[in-house]
Amino acid sequence: MTGVGMPLRLRARLFRDAVLVALCVVALACAVVPLVWVLWDVVAVGVANLSLEFLTSLPAPPTIGGGGWANAIVGSVVVVGLAAAIGIPVGVGTGIYMSEYGANPLGRSARFLSEVMAGLPSIVAGVVAYGVIVVTMGQFSALSGGIALSLLFIPIVAITTQEALQMIPKDQREASFALGVSEAPTTLRVILPAAMGNVLTGVMIATARVVGETAPLLFTVFNSRYWMEGLDRPTATIPVNIYSYAISPFEHWHEQAWTGAFVLVTMVLTLNVAARTLWARRARFMAGR
């Protein structure tokens, strides 16, 4: 069709289409540009000061310079590991209940509470863990931090697990029932494995969410300048270190805060890629390739 013969109304419609697409592109740019900018800063400034010393040694006094965040890296891995160790079984279990047995008031309340908890301001989780665990134990500890983070971890995993299980077709359950297999093994051996890709995505989202949380850790693990001494002791973590180094008056510490942020982002990314790679083989098998 040539432009000359094009009816006016069609031209107006095509113009509106073009405007809509343009608006979407502008919105996309507003979303992506700051993200790329932040990542670029973290990488550029962070990598500049990345060294073996940073990854392997303890913090040095600001007046001396040098030193590393090895204790905080270990602390973050342990605290987030604790959150996952609590959050994965509890979250997946809750999700299974809500999906497979949840057509009752208990199941519906669990879903409602999970949604509320998923929107819980993280500092509230910290205050709760402080009140319940830190006060009872009489000291800050890695354990209380892991529990505070698990409060944020559980609802994300529970909701994604429920939704992942609901996506598995009913005929898979019936196939198993028709073989005389009862409900529990059907859920654990047929439905959950088939939904595992999406459950794993939920676990990754939850991990990424909690690994950078700072507020709940301030109340719970607090901080330490030494290697971790035990789950019942205050512990250094990357996010709390970033916070305290960034507000310090020392230029050298500011640079280390950037490097810490870079290490944190890299850890999340590596974990994601590793999980995806491991999962890809399984997904290919399930797709029959």
Next chain:
Amino acid sequence: MAESMRTRALKVSFGKNEAVRGVDMDIEPRSVTAIIGPSGCGKTTFLRALNRMHDHTPAARVSGSVFLGEEDIYANGINPVELRTRVGMVFQRPNPFPTMSIRGNITFAPKRHGLARGRELDELVERVLRQAALWDEVKDRLDHSATSLSGGQQQRLCIARALAVRPGVLLMDEPASALDPTATQKIEELIYELKKEYTIVIVTHNMQQAARVSDYTAFFYIGDLVEFGETDAVFTNPREEQTEAYITGRFG
């Protein structure tokens, strides 16, 4: 092995909708009984009452009796899970477990029921795959994913999987309706072989299929069993006018 089944005043309803309205039927062992009728006539609902699949549908209510041999399967003390190892089922769409291998699909239930282990499992896999006429096509790739098979092969795998728990009765809900003609023919040949050892009840939309594979035919209409008899008689000389109208294609 092959067992007979009888239904007496069998009714199934979903809320106010009565889908099966009091059916008496005697199903002979080592034979194929076809259930035909227009969509929504209750044939699938009837079939699913024979292995208590309705137990998993909260809205479904079943009354009357279904006997497997001399045992009422709806009596107190009958465990529906155990019952289904005696009355197996094959569904309309092939539904292999995608997370499991070809072999894993077959061994999944027998392992749980303690029917076989170790070497016995290998023998079981070969035996049921041969029975399902699938062995030669898959013997070199038993560890491949079940979803790597074609639709017709998947359906034969589902039949092999059902046979692996040694049922006496095999219920088939339109087992070939999602398959192409070649695969359909294979399934029909398979049914013909299987009836030597099993009691088979098959729901089908396809009247030629019913005529080809079955010994007895039941015609359902709006939840009632209108006519039931030997397939030859039902197709060549139906007693009821409705049956004749349906099989000659005047409605349906």
